Amino acid sequence: MQKYSRILFHVYMGAFLIYLLLPLLVMGGAAFNDSKLPTIIPWKGFTDQWFIAMWNDNRIWIALRNTVLVAIAVVIIAVPVGTAGAILVNSINGRVRSILYGMMVAPILVPGVVIGISTLLFWNQFSVGSGLHLSVLGQVSYIASFVMLLVLARLQSFDQGLEEAALDLGATHAQVMRRILLPHLYPALGAGAAISFFQSIENFNVTLFTRGGADTLTVYVFSKVRSGITPTINALALLLILFTLGIAIWYEVSRRRRARIEAAREAEGRRAEDAELA
Amino acid sequence: MDDLLRRYGRGLTWGFVGLTFFWLVILVILPDFKLLESSFRPYLPVVDVGGPKDTYSINNYLRIFGGEVPMSIFGFEVLISPRVKVLLYTLWYSGVVTLVTFLLAYPLAYYLAKIVSPKSLPTLFLLLFVPLWVSEVLRSFAWWIILALKGPLNAVLIALGIIDTEIRWISGYSPVIIGLVYTYVLFMVFPLYNAMQSLDSNQIEAADDLGAPWWRIHWRVILPHSKPGIASGAVMVFMLSAGSLLVPAIMGSTTSGWFTQTIQGIMLEEQDWNTGAAFAFMLLTICTLVVTLAMWVFKVKLSDIAK
Numbered sequence A: 001m002q003k004y005s006r007i008l009f010h011v012y013m014g015a016f017l018i019y020l021l022l023p024l025l026v027m028g029g030a031a032f033n034d035s036k037l038p039t040i041i042p043w044k045g046f047t048d049q050w051f052i053a054m055w056n057d058n059r060i061w062i063a064l065r066n067t068v069l070v071a072i073a074v075v076i077i078a079v080p081v082g083t084a085g086a087i088l089v090n091s092i093n094g095r096v097r098s099i100l101y102g103m104m105v106a107p108i109l110v111p112g113v114v115i116g117i118s119t120l121l122f123w124n125q126f127s128v129g130s131g132l133h134l135s136v137l138g139q140v141s142y143i144a145s146f147v148m149l150l151v152l153a154r155l156q157s158f159d160q161g162l163e164e165a166a167l168d169l170g171a172t173h174a175q176v177m178r179r180i181l182l183p184h185l186y187p188a189l190g191a192g193a194a195i196s197f198f199q200s201i202e203n204f205n206v207t208l209f210t211r212g213g214a215d216t217l218t219v220y221v222f223s224k225v226r227s228g229i230t231p232t233i234n235a236l237a238l239l240l241i242l243f244t245l246g247i248a249i250w251y252e253v254s255r256r257r258r259a260r261i262e263a264a265r266e267a268e269g270r271r272a273e274d275a276e277l278a
Numbered sequence B: 001m002d003d004l005l006r007r008y009g010r011g012l013t014w015g016f017v018g019l020t021f022f023w024l025v026i027l028v029i030l031p032d033f034k035l036l037e038s039s040f041r042p043y044l045p046v047v048d049v050g051g052p053k054d055t056y057s058i059n060n061y062l063r064i065f066g067g068e069v070p071m072s073i074f075g076f077e078v079l080i081s082p083r084v085k086v087l088l089y090t091l092w093y094s095g096v097v098t099l100v101t102f103l104l105a106y107p108l109a110y111y112l113a114k115i116v117s118p119k120s121l122p123t124l125f126l127l128l129f130v131p132l133w134v135s136e137v138l139r140s141f142a143w144w145i146i147l148a149l150k151g152p153l154n155a156v157l158i159a160l161g162i163i164d165t166e167i168r169w170i171s172g173y174s175p176v177i178i179g180l181v182y183t184y185v186l187f188m189v190f191p192l193y194n195a196m197q198s199l200d201s202n203q204i205e206a207a208d209d210l211g212a213p214w215w216r217i218h219w220r221v222i223l224p225h226s227k228p229g230i231a232s233g234a235v236m237v238f239m240l241s242a243g244s245l246l247v248p249a250i251m252g253s254t255t256s257g258w259f260t261q262t263i264q265g266i267m268l269e270e271q272d273w274n275t276g277a278a279f280a281f282m283l284l285t286i287c288t289l290v291v292t293l294a295m296w297v298f299k300v301k302l303s304d305i306a307k
Helices: A002-030 A049-056 A058-091 A094-109 A112-124 A132-155 A160-168 A173-202 A205-210 A217-226 A232-277 B002-039 B082-115 B118-133 B136-147 B152-159 B174-184 B186-197 B201-209 B214-225 B227-243 B246-251 B259-269 B273-298
Strands: B069-073 B076-080
Touching: A002 A232, A002 B082, A002 B118, A002 B136, A002 B174, A049 A232, A058 A094, A058 A132, A058 A173, A058 A217, A058 B002, A094 A132, A094 B002, A094 B227, A112 A132, A112 A205, A112 B002, A112 B227, A112 B259, A112 B273, A132 A173, A132 A205, A132 B002, A160 A173, A160 B002, A173 A217, A173 A232, A173 B002, A205 A217, A205 B259, A217 A232, A217 B136, A217 B246, A232 B118, A232 B136, B002 B273, B069 B082, B076 B082, B082 B174, B082 B186, B082 B227, B082 B259, B082 B273, B118 B186, B136 B152, B136 B174, B136 B246, B174 B186, B174 B227, B174 B246, B186 B214, B186 B227, B201 B214, B214 B227, B227 B259, B227 B273, B246 B259, B259 B273
Parallel strands: none
Antiparallel strands: B069 B076
16 A cells, blocks of 8 residues: 555655646747647757847847846846845844735736836836836835745844854955855845846736836737747747756756865865864 | 944944845835825826825725626526635635645655655755746746647657547636646745644654554644745735736636636726725735634734745
């Protein structure tokens, strides 16, 4: 019985992975099909014409440029803002802390539609028209929450005694920040920047209401899916998937290597300690 | 606060406070107030804004009523306004999506937390994370291809002899549900996994040794322990589903309206920003109520959900 259920669970896991990954393969495969519609059935032969069509599509390049610019702007604003929020929340206690924390977490749960419309209306009253600059502000309002959570988690393992020691030894406040706090936070800041970047690229709801006439990739793909598509979109999709996957794998591999080095260093330290004792 | 001043001095502390203020007040609170304020004002030509016609009223909210279409609620036929109908369907099917993702995710989370050998976990997680790296619009697009009338799913089913003629999958709410479940199921898996992982396996073994059948172990030991995970996953999936615009717009047909699509129509097609604000505020209120209700039922705090 035990063995039976184990096998059943393994099968379920496998089926779930197929369920998650197969649709992406189908979509990628359709990029190579020599058919006017994006499908893999019937298979009309291999072609690379959709990649060429994509390469020549000017709107895609503009949308790509817009997407990257917005994402970079979001990272530049969201990381400092989220970090400052985390440091502030971490330094206070009691009721104020839970209220502040609640306010910082809540934007994650607010529907993107609401964020988009409220950002549009708020800036419009100061005659700031819609456009990608508003998309940036709208996206930052909830993406900073992710940064805040990551940095706050990292701050839990921070030894404040180090700061005390530095201050006692005559370091300035700026030095304490730059030489002690920030180096400890670097992993969280890196992860926060990565998450901000990808959240921004993915964003649709906030961007749709604030973008004015400008395209980002998600908006562009969406408009294409709604209005007659060719497999050009599949070609684009495949490249995007490969790009993000490449980054994800690179990130994972470097994370594992760092973890290995750290473990080795710790073991080394322990050995040295043992040797000293002996 | 004093602590901050002592550690980082006046300049840096004001920097932290200023950045946080910019975020919470300028980007979050004031826009939400503006949303609320606008929702009570009429939609007027530019010359009349601020004039005698520009008075506060709840007319925008009342625009959700108006018109009557039949709808059956638990077997009762009632006449109801089309927009209320769309809102009710949105909430109902978001609930359905939440339930389906829970049923799919529970065995998987249990497998990841208690059965699989820890050595293969990182690889499995890397594979599970792949779809999360792919944008929502592309994931919906993938299912749109699969479910097409002449698409692969129908072809496979016909080849296997399960059906004779093609099924029109893209109609009504089922493709929307399929798309939403696929898009958000992982938001249920990870919180559930986190909760189950913290359960001491000895408790399961003890229950087993004392003769509890497997379903009883799940019902009395594992499920209660996973409660914070369930709450967190359910709130996430429900909010994401109810607030999703991409999936219903791509997977939907003329017979499947989603409330976010109603808002989009008012904002971008009718260009009536005030009514759009009113409907957006309604969505926000309802979502807040659902989160509060879920926290109250499961007796968890906001900090547990956001993990």
